Amino acid sequence: MKLLCCLVCLTFAMVTAGCVVPTPQHGLLYGRGMINEETTRDFRPDITTRETVLLLLGEPAATFKDQRDFLYIWGRIVAYMVAGGGYSAGELPIGKTTILLIEFDEGNCLKRFEYISGPFIPSDESAFWGRLPCFFYKSVMKRADEWISKNTIKDISTQEK
Amino acid sequence: MKLCRLLIVVIPALFLLNCQTATVTYDEYFTESYDYSRWLPMIEDGESKRSQIQEKLGPPSRTFEEGRIVTYRIMINEWKNGLSESLFFDYCSSNYPPFYDSYYDCGRIPKNIADKRFESLNKDGVVLVLTEENKSKYEKEIIAGILEFDLILVFDCADILKRHALVRIQP
Numbered sequence: 001m002k003l004l005c006c007l008v009c010l011t012f013a014m015v016t017a018g019c020v021v022p023t024p025q026h027g028l029l030y031g032r033g034m035i036n037e038e039t040t041r042d043f044r045p046d047i048t049t050r051e052t053v054l055l056l057l058g059e060p061a062a063t064f065k066d067q068r069d070f071l072y073i074w075g076r077i078v079a080y081m082v083a084g085g086g087y088s089a090g091e092l093p094i095g096k097t098t099i100l101l102i103e104f105d106e107g108n109c110l111k112r113f114e115y116i117s118g119p120f121i122p123s124d125e126s127a128f129w130g131r132l133p134c135f136f137y138k139s140v141m142k143r144a145d146e147w148i149s150k151n152t153i154k155d156i157s158t159q160e161k
Numbered sequence: 162m163k164l165c166r167l168l169i170v171v172i173p174a175l176f177l178l179n180c181q182t183a184t185v186t187y188d189e190y191f192t193e194s195y196d197y198s199r200w201l202p203m204i205e206d207g208e209s210k211r212s213q214i215q216e217k218l219g220p221p222s223r224t225f226e227e228g229r230i231v232t233y234r235i236m237i238n239e240w241k242n243g244l245s246e247s248l249f250f251d252y253c254s255s256n257y258p259p260f261y262d263s264y265y266d267c268g269r270i271p272k273n274i275a276d277k278r279f280e281s282l283n284k285d286g287v288v289l290v291l292t293e294e295n296k297s298k299y300e301k302e303i304i305a306g307i308l309e310f311d312l313i314l315v316f317d318c319a320d321i322l323k324r325h326a327l328v329r330i331q332p
Contacts, residue, residue: 032309032330051230051315051324058311058328059223059232067225108226 020094022079029095031074032061040100040113048110053102060102069148072100078119094119099144116143184269187307190279193327196310200237200288204312204325211320221314222292229316236309237286238302249301282308 028034035057042048053070060070079094098117105111118140203209203217215221221231240248286308291299303309309330317323 033328050225054225054230054232054313055315055324055326056328058313058326058330059234 019082020079021082023077025076025078025096027077027093029075029077029093031072032058034074034076034098035072035100037115043110043113045111046105046109050104050108050110053104053110057100064148068104068106070100070102070104071144072102074098097140099140101144101147114147116140116147118143183272185272185275186269187275187279188329190275191308191329196308196327196329199283200235200286201312201327204314204322206322206324209322211316211322214314214322218288218312219290220292222290231314231316233312233314234291234309235312236289236291236299236303236306237282238289238299238306239282239286240302241285241287244301244305246301249305252305278307 039056043053050067057072061073062071063069064071075095075097077093078096081092081094096117096119098115100113100115102113103111197204203213218233218235222234223232224230225232289299289302291303296303311328311330313326313328314322315324
C-alpha cells in the first residue's frame with residue numbers, strides 16, 4: 001500500500017514537473033498484436049464458439065485448463081518519461097499491458113471474457129526503474145491469475161455438489 | 162513578371178515536396194490475397210486435405226478440439242542461412258523496420274526502405290512454421306521479421322478443409 005502511495009505521488013510529481021508526456025496509445029511494445037474491444041463486440045456467451053474466436057483472433061499466447069481458457073497479451077505505449085535536457089535528454093516509453101482472457105464451456109462455446117490492463121515500463125531490470133515494470137507486470141498477471149483460478153475454484157465446488 | 166511570381170511559388174514548393182519522405186505501412190504490401198497466392202497457394206476451402214497441407218507446412222503449431230482446429234504460426238524468413246548477431250545488431254541499431262518509427266509513427270516507414278525489404282522478402286523468403294520447440298532458435302528472426310501470421314484451419318470429419326483464416330501479426 002505504501003509503495004502504491006509512493007508511486008501515485010511520484011507519478012503526480014513527474015506529470016506536474018512536465019517530464020511525463022502522455023500520448024494516444026500507439027506502437028506495440030510486445031505481444032503479437034492488439035485486440036481492440038471493437039473486435040470482440042459481437043462475442044456472445046453460449047453462442048460464440050472457440051472456432052470463431054480462433055478464426056478471428058488467431059492463436060492465443062497461452063491456454064489453461066485443457067484449452068478452456070485463452071490468454072492474449074500485448075503492450076502499447078501510452079506516454080513517455082523524459083529525463084535530462086539538451087543533448088543529454090533521454091526518453092523512456094511508458095506502456096500499458098492488456099490481457100484478454102476468454103473462457104469456454106465444455107461445449108466449446110464462450111462462457112465469459114474480460115480485458116485486464118495495467119501500466120508497464122520497459123526498462124533494465126537491474127536499474128531502480130527496472131523494478132517498477134516488474135511490479136506493475138506482476139500486478140496485472142496476479143489479476144489474470146485470480147480471474148482464472150476464481151473460476152477453477154467455482155468449477156471444483158460445482159463438481160463437488 | 163508573372164512567370165517570375167510563379168517560379169517564386171513553385172521552386173520552394175518543389176523543395177518542400179522533396180524534403181518530405183513518403184511513408185507507407187507494410188499492410189500495403191502484405192495484403193491477404195498476396196499472402197495466400199505467394200505463400201499459401203495450397204489453402205482452399207472444401208478442396209485441401211489435411212495431409213496435403215501437412216505435407217507442405219509440416220506439423221501445426223497447436224491443435225484444438227482433438228485436431229479439428231489446427232493453427233500454424235508462420236513467419237516468412239528472409240535469412241536462409243540464419244540471421245547473424247552482427248546483422249541483427251544492424252537491424253536494431255539502424256532502426257531498420259520494424260523498429261523504424263514504430264514508437265512515433267504507428268509503424269509507418271519510408272517507402273524506399275519498405276520497397277527494398279519487400280523485394281528481398283518476396284525473392285528470398287521461405288515459409289517457416291514456428292513451434293514451441295523451434296521458437297527460441299528463431300528468436301532474432303522473429304524480432305526482426307516483418308511478415309508473420311497465424312493460419313487457422315478448421316477441418317471436417319473427412320479431414321477436408323472447411324474454413325480457414327489468416328491473422329496477421331503486427332510487427
